[in-house]
Amino acid sequence: xxxSDQLKMLxxxxxxxxxxxxxxxxxxxxxxxxxxxxVAAIAAGGRENVLGLIEMxxxxxxxxxxxxxxxxxxxxxxxxxxxxxxxxxxxxxAIASQLGSDKxxxxxxxxLCQELQWAGRDEACAALGKAVLDEGATxxxxxxxxxxxxxxxxxxxxxxxxxxxxxxxxxxxxxxxKLADAKSEATFIAALGDADEExxxxxxxxxxxxxxxxxxxxxxxxAEAAKGWQRIQLTKFCLVLAEKLAAAGKKxxxxxxxxxxxxxxxxxxxxHVRDFxxxxxxxxx
Numbered sequence: 001x002x003x004s005d006q007l008k009m010l011x012x013x014x015x016x017x018x019x020x021x022x023x024x025x026x027x028x029x030x031x032x033x034x035x036x037x038x039v040a041a042i043a044a045g046g047r048e049n050v051l052g053l054i055e056m057x058x059x060x061x062x063x064x065x066x067x068x069x070x071x072x073x074x075x076x077x078x079x080x081x082x083x084x085x086x087x088x089x090x091x092x093x094a095i096a097s098q099l100g101s102d103k104x105x106x107x108x109x110x111x112l113c114q115e116l117q118w119a120g121r122d123e124a125c126a127a128l129g130k131a132v133l134d135e136g137a138t139x140x141x142x143x144x145x146x147x148x149x150x151x152x153x154x155x156x157x158x159x160x161x162x163x164x165x166x167x168x169x170x171x172x173x174x175x176x177x178k179l180a181d182a183k184s185e186a187t188f189i190a191a192l193g194d195a196d197e198e199x200x201x202x203x204x205x206x207x208x209x210x211x212x213x214x215x216x217x218x219x220x221x222x223a224e225a226a227k228g229w230q231r232i233q234l235t236k237f238c239l240v241l242a243e244k245l246a247a248a249g250k251k252x253x254x255x256x257x258x259x260x261x262x263x264x265x266x267x268x269x270x271x272h273v274r275d276f277x278x279x280x281x282x283x284x285x
Contacts (some may be wrong), residue, residue: 003052009047013038014074039074041244043087045232050075051095051169060107069111076115092120101136106136113140117147124148132175133168142171144180149269154181161187172201177206185212191223195213201233207235211244213253218261235273242282252278258284 015035042049047273053075076095079087095112098104104112113131116124119138125148131141145153157176161184164172171190176184184206190202204222207215219241223234238257246254262277 002049004045007042007052008056010038010042010054010070013082014067014071016063021086021169036072037208039071039078042071043078043091045073046087046091049067050091054095054098054101054104054108054112057104057108057111060105064094067283073115076102076119078177080119088119089121089123092116093123096120096124099131100134104132109134109137111141113137113144117144118266120144122152125152125156129160130161131158132172133164138168138171140274141174146175148270149179154179156185158184158187169194170196170202173199173206175204177202177209178210181206182210182212184192184216189215189218192218197230201230204234204237208240208244211241211248213245213250215241216245216253216257220257224264235263235265235270239273239276239280246280246284254279254284 007174013034042053043118045052050072053068053072056064057072058068060062076091090209092115095115099109099112101109109131113128116128122127125145128141128145128148131137132145134141142157142236145157154176157172157179160177161169162171173184173187176187188206188210191199192207194200194203198232200222204219207219210282216238219234219238223231223238228236237259242254242257242261245251245257257276258280262274262281265277
């Protein structure tokens, strides 16, 4: 799209970064007010100006990138400050539409995801679910979906996990775990047998946080078969699951976990596990 001359003029009025000396940025009251007026004017241009700012993003760290980069962040923040939900939605929708742009560097695709982590809601989730499969933006996209939260964020992650591999698969499963997505139980259980230890631990974390009684058997089995650091972590997740089940009133299921841990953690260096299990059993007696 053609970037308007007005937008170019407004962006030129922005400071180069937020890292300028304080006296340079707000040494005079009118300087701060001028920046705020400039941001309001850019924001008033709606979707066209947001897309224009994105098109103006350049090589990270370059002089050409500094002003549009800062301006875009300010424009994303503007409707949050003014509590203009319509503007926030339109701004984030415009940003989401550019997540798959091959004209943007991986850095700038990640930057857009970070802005959606800050301000995005429902309108950003579908695009972020696709961006999580982009190796250049996967970390930022996953974090954004976790920050947005809820079923709206979990749904595209459940779709993404079917084709995700390597680091991206870890990001997706870890994000679903952080969201405690009960609908991903089958995915978590299957991932307990993954070749990647980090994936296995993320899946175990997801099962523990989801707090489902049916997760006890596979989680206990995985913990029993593991050794070293992985055994410690998986045992911890078993205890977390037991605590969640007890808190939800599912005392028989929690008791089963505590009793099995108490009976199987017989080594001297696992005494603390037996102690925790004993405390848990007393709490639900």
